[in-house]
Amino acid sequence: MEIGKVVGRVVSVSKIKELEPVKLFLVQFTDHEFKVKDDFVVAIDTIGVGKDDMVLITQGSGSRFTKISEPVHTDASIVARIDNPDI
Amino acid sequence: MEIGKVVGRVVSVSKIKELEPVKLFLVQFTDHEFKVKDDFVVAIDTIGVGKDDMVLITQGSGSRFTKISEPVHTDASIVARIDNPDI
Amino acid sequence: MEIGKVVGRVVSVSKIKELEPVKLFLVQFTDHEFKVKDDFVVAIDTIGVGKDDMVLITQGSGSRFTKISEPVHTDASIVARIDNPDI
Amino acid sequence: MEIGKVVGRVVSVSKIKELEPVKLFLVQFTDHEFKVKDDFVVAIDTIGVGKDDMVLITQGSGSRFTKISEPVHTDASIVARIDNPDI
Amino acid sequence: MEIGKVVGRVVSVSKIKELEPVKLFLVQFTDHEFKVKDDFVVAIDTIGVGKDDMVLITQGSGSRFTKISEPVHTDASIVARIDNPDI
Numbered sequence: 017m018e019i020g021k022v023v024g025r026v027v028s029v030s031k032i033k034e035l036e037p038v039k040l041f042l043v044q045f046t047d048h049e050f051k052v053k054d055d056f057v058v059a060i061d062t063i064g065v066g067k068d069d070m071v072l073i074t075q076g077s078g079s080r081f082t083k084i085s086e087p088v089h090t091d092a093s094i095v096a097r098i099d100n101p102d103i
Numbered sequence: 104m105e106i107g108k109v110v111g112r113v114v115s116v117s118k119i120k121e122l123e124p125v126k127l128f129l130v131q132f133t134d135h136e137f138k139v140k141d142d143f144v145v146a147i148d149t150i151g152v153g154k155d156d157m158v159l160i161t162q163g164s165g166s167r168f169t170k171i172s173e174p175v176h177t178d179a180s181i182v183a184r185i186d187n188p189d190i
Numbered sequence: 191m192e193i194g195k196v197v198g199r200v201v202s203v204s205k206i207k208e209l210e211p212v213k214l215f216l217v218q219f220t221d222h223e224f225k226v227k228d229d230f231v232v233a234i235d236t237i238g239v240g241k242d243d244m245v246l247i248t249q250g251s252g253s254r255f256t257k258i259s260e261p262v263h264t265d266a267s268i269v270a271r272i273d274n275p276d277i
Numbered sequence: 278m279e280i281g282k283v284v285g286r287v288v289s290v291s292k293i294k295e296l297e298p299v300k301l302f303l304v305q306f307t308d309h310e311f312k313v314k315d316d317f318v319v320a321i322d323t324i325g326v327g328k329d330d331m332v333l334i335t336q337g338s339g340s341r342f343t344k345i346s347e348p349v350h351t352d353a354s355i356v357a358r359i360d361n362p363d364i
Numbered sequence: 365m366e367i368g369k370v371v372g373r374v375v376s377v378s379k380i381k382e383l384e385p386v387k388l389f390l391v392q393f394t395d396h397e398f399k400v401k402d403d404f405v406v407a408i409d410t411i412g413v414g415k416d417d418m419v420l421i422t423q424g425s426g427s428r429f430t431k432i433s434e435p436v437h438t439d440a441s442i443v444a445r446i447d448n449p450d451i
Contacts, residue, residue: 073321089168096292174254263429342437
């Protein structure tokens with residue numbers, strides 16, 4: 017899994033039916049010291065996050081292993097909020 | 104998922120039967136501020152897009168989770184049009 | 191999917207049984223203007239290609255979605271020849 | 278698989294239920310001479326490791342092939358401790 | 365698939381049960397002219413290789429499509445020895 021910071025929402029009107037009930041967040045990845053990098057991913061939210069949260073991202077088929085993400089054709093999901101003391 | 108801009112079609116006469124009914128688009132990826140990069144992918148269209156549309160791309164096995172893409176041996180599908188106000 | 195140019199064959203005498211009936215091609219990837227890059231992949235041929243052909247490559251589990259590639263432990267298959275006018 | 282060095286824990290209070298029983302480690306990848314690089318991954322522990330251990334990381338669907346990791350929506354697992362003499 | 369050169373063994377005493385019967389090799393990837401690069405992978409051996417052999421590597425779920433690798437939580441397997449005349 018990778019670490020990222022939630023930086024915004026992705027708005028979409030025309031989308032596949034399965035994507036309608038989920039929230040799409042733009043998440044920038046961080047390095048191993050939790051500093052934000054330019055790389056990013058659009059991930060669906062499975063736990064309820066907000067802007068600036070540090071989160072854990074699962075990519076690939078594992079991103080569809082939650083009740084919320086299972087029917088969605090995603091390749092990235094937010095699966096945990098990170099509470100490390102040095103963030 | 105990643106964000107991309109539809110820049111053209113890919114034309115193919117000799118192809119596997121499963122690819123015949125789908126449209127192949129050349130999509131250039133963007134950075135987190137929606138600026139187009141050199142990296143690109145060839146993705147099948149599952150929602151009906153046109154040139155210059157900003158779109159969401161799912162890669163890997165998740166790209167075959169739609170009715171249109173399920174029987175196709177693709178590894179990338181366009182799954183949503185992006186309507187963010189800052190694009 | 192990615193775009194590549196067929197540049198040669200890969201010869202192998204000692205290989206797993208499932209690889210015996212398939213042809214292995216060395217394919218160099220191209221950029222979005224069809225210019226050949228240094229990156230490459232070894233892909234199995236599912237449509238019948240020849241040297242210098244521009245082709246479409248599917249990677250990952252999608253590469254095993256054709257009759258020819260299904261029983262093969264490949265992670266990359268040539269699935270279409272590209273006939274764009276600007277190649 | 279890739280080689281990495283365990284450098285710390287990832288603390289998470291709000292997380293998906295399946296992640297609760299597992300330990301999340303921050304693992305920095307190494308090069309082919311076992312020197313630590315900046316790249317890293319957050320992986321679940323399936324064998325019982327500690328800080329500074331050199332470990333083997335499996336990514337993708339293979340990371341869910343152990344009893345501990347099977348029900349978890351991870352994309353990276355620690356599957357072995359490395360005992361090479363030159364580490 | 366990718367091309368690599370077998371450069372050493374990975375020794376592991378503490379590992380998951382499924383990894384015990386397989387041999388783990390450190391394989392450095394090559395470029396398209398068979399020159400060794402710094403990038404590498406740890407792969408399991410499914411054909412019987414030795415040091416300095418040039419080999420074909422399958423990554424991802426395809427790496428578990430052989431009798432030897434099927435029960436193993438690997439993400440990379442050596443599936444062929446390469447015998448190209450220009451190596």
